Amino acid sequence: MIKDNNNKQKSDLSQQYLANERTFLAWVRTCIALIGLGFIISKFSFFLVEFRLIFQNYIVDSSKLPVNNNSQVSSSEHISSLIGIGIVILSIVLILFALKNYHDTSKAINRKIYEPKSITVYITTAIIIALTLIVAIYLLYIST
Numbered sequence: 001m002i003k004d005n006n007n008k009q010k011s012d013l014s015q016q017y018l019a020n021e022r023t024f025l026a027w028v029r030t031c032i033a034l035i036g037l038g039f040i041i042s043k044f045s046f047f048l049v050e051f052r053l054i055f056q057n058y059i060v061d062s063s064k065l066p067v068n069n070n071s072q073v074s075s076s077e078h079i080s081s082l083i084g085i086g087i088v089i090l091s092i093v094l095i096l097f098a099l100k101n102y103h104d105t106s107k108a109i110n111r112k113i114y115e116p117k118s119i120t121v122y123i124t125t126a127i128i129i130a131l132t133l134i135v136a137i138y139l140l141y142i143s144t
Contacts, residue, residue, distance in 0.1 A: 014111045020102060027098030034091035041135065042084025083138055087131065094124075 101120065108114035 013109055016114070017036065020109065023105075024098055024102040027101075028102075031091040031095040031098070034094070035088050038091065040085030041087060041095045042081045042083070044080050044084075067127070070085075079138060079141070083134060086134075090127065090131070099109040 101117075105114060
């Protein structure tokens with residue numbers, strides 16, 4: 001019985017291939033969550049406007065209701081839409097990046113020259129911090 005050395009090498013790398021696929025799927029899950037977050041943020045100002053109107057109707061006498069400031073409402077809706085759309089676009093960029101990373105890693109595993117890329121971790125961390133700051137500033141803007 002003759003063993004094929006090429007098949008043995010491929011089976012030895014199966015754990016690396018599977019880990020690469022799990023990493024890609026983790027990126028996909030992250031992007032799906034970001035798409036959901038972007039949608040929620042883009043619709044968040046609508047929820048705040050409706051909540052404010054309901055709250056005013058129950059708490060304040062209708063004769064004492066302040067004049068509705070449509071420019072502030074439309075401005076907050078516009079800002080939340082921009083932030084939400086930005087997050088959805090970011091998720092598209094991230095999934096394309098994840099696909100490229102998956103493909104490059106697969107090639108590197110085949111050639112047995114894979115080296116981890118710590119720059120990916122740093123860039124992703126910086127993007128998440130920036131998004132968090134943008135959402136925090138937006139929430140502070142809405143609450144005033």
